[in-house]
Amino acid sequence: MVGMERAGQNSDIKSARSLGMVTCRRCSRVWAADTPVCGRCGHHIRSRDDTSLQRVWALWFVGLMCYVPANLYPMLRTQTLVNKDESTIIGGAVDLAHHGSWGIAAIILFASVLIPVTKFLAVAFLAISVARPSRVSPHHRQVLFEIVEYIGRWSMIDIFVVAIMASLVQLNTLATISPGLASLFFALSVIFTMLSAQAFDSRLIWDAQARASATRNVTSNTGTDPIKATHTP
Amino acid sequence: MTANSPPTTQDTSALIGCPQCDAVYTLNEPKFGETANCVRCGTRLISPRRKAGLQIIALSLSIAILIIAATVFPFLTISAAGRTNSVSILQAALVFTDGILVFLSLATAALIIFIPLLRVLLSLYVLIPLVTDRPPAQGATRAFRLSEALRPWSMAEIFAIGCAVALVKITDLADVQFGPAFWMFTALVLLIVLQDRLLCRWSVWNALDKTQI
Ligand SMILES: [Zn+2]
Ligand SMILES: [Zn+2]
Numbered sequence: 001m002v003g004m005e006r007a008g009q010n011s012d013i014k015s016a017r018s019l020g021m022v023t024c025r026r027c028s029r030v031w032a033a034d035t036p037v038c039g040r041c042g043h044h045i046r047s048r049d050d051t052s053l054q055r056v057w058a059l060w061f062v063g064l065m066c067y068v069p070a071n072l073y074p075m076l077r078t079q080t081l082v083n084k085d086e087s088t089i090i091g092g093a094v095d096l097a098h099h100g101s102w103g104i105a106a107i108i109l110f111a112s113v114l115i116p117v118t119k120f121l122a123v124a125f126l127a128i129s130v131a132r133p134s135r136v137s138p139h140h141r142q143v144l145f146e147i148v149e150y151i152g153r154w155s156m157i158d159i160f161v162v163a164i165m166a167s168l169v170q171l172n173t174l175a176t177i178s179p180g181l182a183s184l185f186f187a188l189s190v191i192f193t194m195l196s197a198q199a200f201d202s203r204l205i206w207d208a209q210a211r212a213s214a215t216r217n218v219t220s221n222t223g224t225d226p227i228k229a230t231h232t233p
Numbered sequence: 234m235t236a237n238s239p240p241t242t243q244d245t246s247a248l249i250g251c252p253q254c255d256a257v258y259t260l261n262e263p264k265f266g267e268t269a270n271c272v273r274c275g276t277r278l279i280s281p282r283r284k285a286g287l288q289i290i291a292l293s294l295s296i297a298i299l300i301i302a303a304t305v306f307p308f309l310t311i312s313a314a315g316r317t318n319s320v321s322i323l324q325a326a327l328v329f330t331d332g333i334l335v336f337l338s339l340a341t342a343a344l345i346i347f348i349p350l351l352r353v354l355l356s357l358y359v360l361i362p363l364v365t366d367r368p369p370a371q372g373a374t375r376a377f378r379l380s381e382a383l384r385p386w387s388m389a390e391i392f393a394i395g396c397a398v399a400l401v402k403i404t405d406l407a408d409v410q411f412g413p414a415f416w417m418f419t420a421l422v423l424l425i426v427l428q429d430r431l432l433c434r435w436s437v438w439n440a441l442d443k444t445q446i
Contacts, residue, residue: 023250
């Protein structure tokens with residue numbers, strides 16, 4: 001369904017900002033530059049969010065701070081007839097690997113360690129890349145941003161799994177599972193990382209490109225009309 | 234229109250901007266079944282579907298029924314050495330009871346029950362008048378804006394997948410029955426994904442805009 005026509009047209013595309021206009025990020029309506037509130041949906045509109053990067057970094061940092069105790073405290077307390085066990089995220093995966101469950105151990109490490117760490121790195125990279133020249137194309141960075149926004153919510157699945165296991169495995173003396181303190185910090189870490197990604201103004205990615213091509217094409221004066229969106233069935 | 238003469242407010246109604254990259258296009262509404270994507274960043278801008286309104290209303294009602302049913306009735310069951318235990322979604326959400334973890338119970342209940350239900354109700358409130366060709370309900374724009382703002386925080390489908398993961402993890406500890414609950418969750422995930430795909434946000438805003446003047 002996608003199949004966009006992008007070849008050779010990038011330089012013709014004008015941003016609302018360069019045309020003295022502003023786009024509502026909620027409903028896509030375009031207004032004159034000084035419009036404070038969208039007349040169609042009531043959303044507050046700003047041509048560029050000046051405080052975007054500050055908020056991204058602040059929330060990113062809080063998220064990272066929460067991720068540390070999330071790994072130090074126990075995530076699950078398991079009590080069976082024979083033993084009592086408190087395991088952290090990584091400790092639990094290591095135990096599973098010792099018992100030969102390499103597959104599940106790998107999945108846990110991937111979902112609860114690799115993905116959160118990659119998310120922190122990706123948001124940091126995006127925030128740095130709009131503050132100084134970047135060699136990574138805006139299109140790739142836009143895709144990276146969309147992946148981060150999409151994956152961010154799914155990290156909450158760890159908390160839900162803990163909730164289901166702890167509520168389900170209440171078999172009196174036979175076996176009980178209860179959630180540990182790490183679950184709270186892990187949830188906070190996910191929430192703050194989501195807020196951090198939401199605070200990122202993705203239009204900044206494309207402004208840098210516009211600036212670069214503007215300095216390249218000082219003399220050429222093409223593309224004064226906005227072009228039409230491509231239609232693909 | 235040229236870059237040197239910024240258009241007046243009236244002109245801008247014939248334009249559409251990309252919310253992700255700020256590219257501006259002259260509005261050229263696609264036909265039913267077609268999609269208008271941003272040429273620069275690929276974001277889907279408009280994707281009208283014939284009868285989408287009615288289908289979304291039907292999907293919303295089904296989602297609401299599934300969530301309410303799973304919230305109230307215990308449907309996940311495990312058994313080990315003659316003992317069995319069944320829980321509902323609400324019981325699972327409220328499992329964090331240890332001191333400060335109570336906040337996590339509240340957050341979980343909001344993310345998997347209350348926010349998804351609220352979003353369903355808001356979209357019904359907005360869409361039913363539009364689909365039946367009546368003037369929009371009072372505060373419809375505000376309702377739809379809230380519904381859109383809550384979109385990332387509605388996690389019923391993530392919880393549904395979480396159930397499958399948890400059941401797999403428990404299998405060596407106790408007997409798990411992949412009963413009707415499992416299929417109910419699969420249906421819930423599919424319905425939520427489908428509803429999200431069908432809804433063309435621009436079309437809703439446009440319809441609300443037209444009927445309010
Ligand atoms: Zn708007
Ligand atoms: Zn775009």
